[in-house]
Amino acid sequence: MMPITSAISSISAAASPSQTSATNGTPLITLLPKLVKNEEKEFVVQEQGVSLCKLSKITIRPLTKEEEFTYLKRTVAALNWFQKHGFKQYVILPQHKSFDNWYRQAEKFNAVDSYEEGMSPHFAEEENYEKSFSELYNPNSYVEGLKEITSNKKESEKIDGALKKLSLLQKNWGFQLLPKYQIRLTLYGVTANDDVNSGTIFLRITPFVNNFSGSIIHEVVHIGVEKNIVQKFKLTCAERECLVDLICSIYFKEIFPKYTLQYLCSKWPIAKSMAEFVNEKTIIADLPQAISQYAKLNPRVCVCSDKPLIM
Numbered sequence: 001m002m003p004i005t006s007a008i009s010s011i012s013a014a015a016s017p018s019q020t021s022a023t024n025g026t027p028l029i030t031l032l033p034k035l036v037k038n039e040e041k042e043f044v045v046q047e048q049g050v051s052l053c054k055l056s057k058i059t060i061r062p063l064t065k066e067e068e069f070t071y072l073k074r075t076v077a078a079l080n081w082f083q084k085h086g087f088k089q090y091v092i093l094p095q096h097k098s099f100d101n102w103y104r105q106a107e108k109f110n111a112v113d114s115y116e117e118g119m120s121p122h123f124a125e126e127e128n129y130e131k132s133f134s135e136l137y138n139p140n141s142y143v144e145g146l147k148e149i150t151s152n153k154k155e156s157e158k159i160d161g162a163l164k165k166l167s168l169l170q171k172n173w174g175f176q177l178l179p180k181y182q183i184r185l186t187l188y189g190v191t192a193n194d195d196v197n198s199g200t201i202f203l204r205i206t207p208f209v210n211n212f213s214g215s216i217i218h219e220v221v222h223i224g225v226e227k228n229i230v231q232k233f234k235l236t237c238a239e240r241e242c243l244v245d246l247i248c249s250i251y252f253k254e255i256f257p258k259y260t261l262q263y264l265c266s267k268w269p270i271a272k273s274m275a276e277f278v279n280e281k282t283i284i285a286d287l288p289q290a291i292s293q294y295a296k297l298n299p300r301v302c303v304c305s306d307k308p309l310i311m
């Protein structure tokens with residue numbers, strides 16, 4: 001996603017290595033197309049460290065066919081969960097006649113019992129679905145989005161600025177700012193999603209949204225508070241989303257003045273209760289302490305059935 005100002009630079013899609021361009025002298029990402037036997041172009045992605053700012057590196061590339069299929073399986077496995085939590089309408093799935101049955105079955109799939117975060121679920125007839133998916137996957141579908149992202153200097157500056165602000169939280173109370181984030185472009189699923197353990201951020205580019213910096217920072221914040229706040233105080237899925245939204249809308253109000261709270265957080269009473277503890281002062285000084293007070297007044301009931309899957 002982003003090109004980062006001080007960092008991202010550019011990408012040359014469908015170009016030879018010698019066409020790799022760079023800004024500030026630092027090549028970010030290079031896409032090397034190579035011809036394969038059937039004349040279809042296959043893009044080989046070569047990542048180079050991209051210094052977003054002095055604090056974190058951000059690399060970006062599309063998901064490969066295998067990775068995209070795995071990601072699709074995880075999304076399908078969570079369809080039931082999306083349905084229950086009102087997110088189904090935001091999920092984009094590839095259309096193929098052989099998938100109709102798969103999606104119908106998945107709606108009855110109990111994601112909480114059958115799916116573990118980070119695991120790749122297995123479906124009956126999965127091999128057939130994978131074969132059908134191979135007919136749909138086209139690396140060219142990612143090229144425009146990738147170009148847009150890596151050439152948008154304004155958005156990359158916002159990411160840069162937000163990461164710098166987060167470094168203060170890292171210093172003050174241990175916000176987990178990773179040395180490296182890997183952004184992976186996908187055509188499916190919800191708007192964005194993260195894998196806390198690997199620091200991977202999945203960004204959907206269909207439809208392409210110009211102001212993608214807010215989505216990326218939303219996921220960076222998820223990763224940063226997951227261990228020492230979300231897991232430590234056993235926050236529910238709704239609380240987790242509200243916390244991230246509160247941080248983004250309050251702490252980054254100058255960078256993202258139009259940051260929109262998710263439906264979940266704008267309507268749920270949880271957000272109101274949490275907002276009493278989360279403000280600019282507590283975000284900067286000691287957010288774990290503030291959430292510990294919130295959790296005492298709002299005892300945990302059961303987070304097991306509310307485990308966040310993909311958001």
Ligand SMILES: [Zn+2]
Nearest residue numbers: 222241244311
């Ligand atoms: Zn979220």
